Amino acid sequence: MRIILAPMEGLADVHLRRLITAQGGYDWVVSEFVRVVDRLYPDRVLLKNCPELEQGGRTDSGTPLRVQLLGNHPQAMAANAVRAVELGSFGIDINFGCPSKTVNRSKGGAVLLKEPDTLYSVVRAVREAVPAQVMVSAKMRLGFDDTSLMLENASAIESAGAGELTVHARTRLQGYAPPAHWHELARIKEHITIPLIANGDICSVEDYHRCVAIAGTADVMLGRGAVRLPFLAKQIRANSAPQAQWADVAPLLQHFWQEIGVSMSPKDRVGRIKQWVNYLRQSHSEAETLWVAIRAEKDAQILDSRLHAIVEG
Numbered sequence: 001m002r003i004i005l006a007p008m009e010g011l012a013d014v015h016l017r018r019l020i021t022a023q024g025g026y027d028w029v030v031s032e033f034v035r036v037v038d039r040l041y042p043d044r045v046l047l048k049n050c051p052e053l054e055q056g057g058r059t060d061s062g063t064p065l066r067v068q069l070l071g072n073h074p075q076a077m078a079a080n081a082v083r084a085v086e087l088g089s090f091g092i093d094i095n096f097g098c099p100s101k102t103v104n105r106s107k108g109g110a111v112l113l114k115e116p117d118t119l120y121s122v123v124r125a126v127r128e129a130v131p132a133q134v135m136v137s138a139k140m141r142l143g144f145d146d147t148s149l150m151l152e153n154a155s156a157i158e159s160a161g162a163g164e165l166t167v168h169a170r171t172r173l174q175g176y177a178p179p180a181h182w183h184e185l186a187r188i189k190e191h192i193t194i195p196l197i198a199n200g201d202i203c204s205v206e207d208y209h210r211c212v213a214i215a216g217t218a219d220v221m222l223g224r225g226a227v228r229l230p231f232l233a234k235q236i237r238a239n240s241a242p243q244a245q246w247a248d249v250a251p252l253l254q255h256f257w258q259e260i261g262v263s264m265s266p267k268d269r270v271g272r273i274k275q276w277v278n279y280l281r282q283s284h285s286e287a288e289t290l291w292v293a294i295r296a297e298k299d300a301q302i303l304d305s306r307l308h309a310i311v312e313g
């Protein structure tokens, strides 16, 4: 069993990655995507997206970080991959799943699932450029509009030399709408020999077991479920699912609020805390109360006192 914290651009930034991995249970974490156009970035671009690179490529709790790159230009992807590895990234993950219209228009992310040959060229170039012992993996969806190229895409990624494949069990057309189609993962698993990492809607210990039974792989990537339940990976490993304990989560929320206060503007800080509370309220009724109290609040100081009042009861 391997459990990976998913890349989530604008959500699982360095602060949330630090906090979630500190709860234990994660084998590694994938960075938010770094969009590559046609050249090698200066180091500051990678360091800004992935500050863990300045501390040995690990989160504070020691969880390795794998930089994720998004783009279609094989040479530029390879050059940035080499640099990310030199800076300390534990492997490179390549994004073939992003559904954003802007990103897809510039031929990045899920739109490449229409072109198995391009998937092959990008993975091949990265694989050939980074040292052989460094893991090169890819993350894809089931397809763009449908699953007609799903197996061909998985094969292209494998034959280009990727060592692992994560699949978010939806097409781009399906967006993020439930359900995730785990049974399609079983077809991919049958078709490839590299490890398959299942992703999509694993939000509880029960979901984990159902997904493993259907997809046929014990390796999973947790996204929004980990944001709602920061202890999810540990619970999966312990095979126990106690009621989500607000008493355990509330101090984390307080800690997060203090931490982002150091580096973010008051406006961004307010936006980020609301974003997390919005996820937490899907699993904790206390967070719903907090949400109602803060959702319209723009002032960081007032928000601070509301947070204190509710979090500390």
Ligand SMILES: Cc1cc2nc3c(=O)[nH]c(=O)nc-3n(C[C@H](O)[C@H](O)[C@H](O)COP(=O)(O)O)c2cc1C
Binding pocket: 006, 007, 008, 009, 010, 011, 031, 032, 033, 068, 095, 097, 098, 139, 168, 199, 200, 201, 202, 221, 222, 223, 224, 225
């Ligand atoms: C806010 C947000 C940002 C995301 N950003 C990325 C990203 O940068 N790279 C990527 O490969 N997937 C990204 N994803 C997709 C997730 O990694 C994951 O595949 C998807 O959320 C399904 O898994 P889940 O149901 O466990 O959340 C993002 C998802 C969300 C909700």
